Amino acid sequence: MELLINGTTHQVDADADTPLLWVIRDDLGMTGTKYGCGLAQCGACSVLVDGVVVRACVTPVSGVVGRHVSTIEAIEADPVGKRVVAAWVEHQVAQCGYCQSGQVMAATALLKHTPAPSAEQIDAAMINLCRCGTYNAIHAAMHDLAQGAKA
Incomplete structure (x- = not known):
């Protein structure tokens, strides 16, 4: 194949x-x-x-x-993916990091389809599990990314 x-x-x-x-x-x-x-x-x-x-x-x-x-x-080769990774670093999202590749992929897909998502759209899209409980940091990064798209 x-x-x-x-x-x-x-x-x-x-x-x-x-x-x-x-x-x-x-x-x-x-x-x-x-x-x-x-x-x-x-x-x-x-x-x-x-x-x-x-x-x-x-x-x-x-x-x-x-x-x-x-x-x-290859996510950082995409401009949106690069912004997501930068926001993840800025908000220190990762702890153990195991789930974070999936989190970054979900965030990138959302922002590529909806550049300035609402809080409800973020909640609906960011449903991956995180054993370390970094949900607050994930949501803070996503809200900053959404606000940046509106500016």
């Missing part, structure tokens, strides 16, 4: 129903996308497919053939 990940075409030899997460991590060596629950509930495995957040742990690799996949490894 031919996959377009972070702007680079990769040839992968995997069963069609292999979860995208395992192809990204094991076959391509991009370990920034994490395994969390394996049930598409926690969001640690979040990647963007054609700009939309998807859970890579339950997405079959065959479902992304011919589509653009973005992982955390």
Whole structure:
């Protein structure tokens, strides 16, 4: 199969129903996308497919053939992703950091589709789990990003 990940075409030899997460991590060596629950509930495995957040742990690799996949490894190449990472650093969001790649991907997808989201839109989009409880810092960073887009 031919996959377009972070702007680079990769040839992968995997069963069609292999979860995208395992192809990204094991076959391509991009370990920034994490395994969390394996049930598409926690969001640690979040990647963007054609700009939309998807859970890579339950997405079959065959479902992304011919589509653009973005992982955390390339997020700062995107101007919005770069702003998100800067806000995460400014607000010291990460503690253990395990969930943060998925959090950054969710934040980037929201801001790319809705540059100045409301508090309700932020709450609806930022639903990934964080075992360290950095939700207040995540929301502060998101509100700053939303305000910056309005200025």
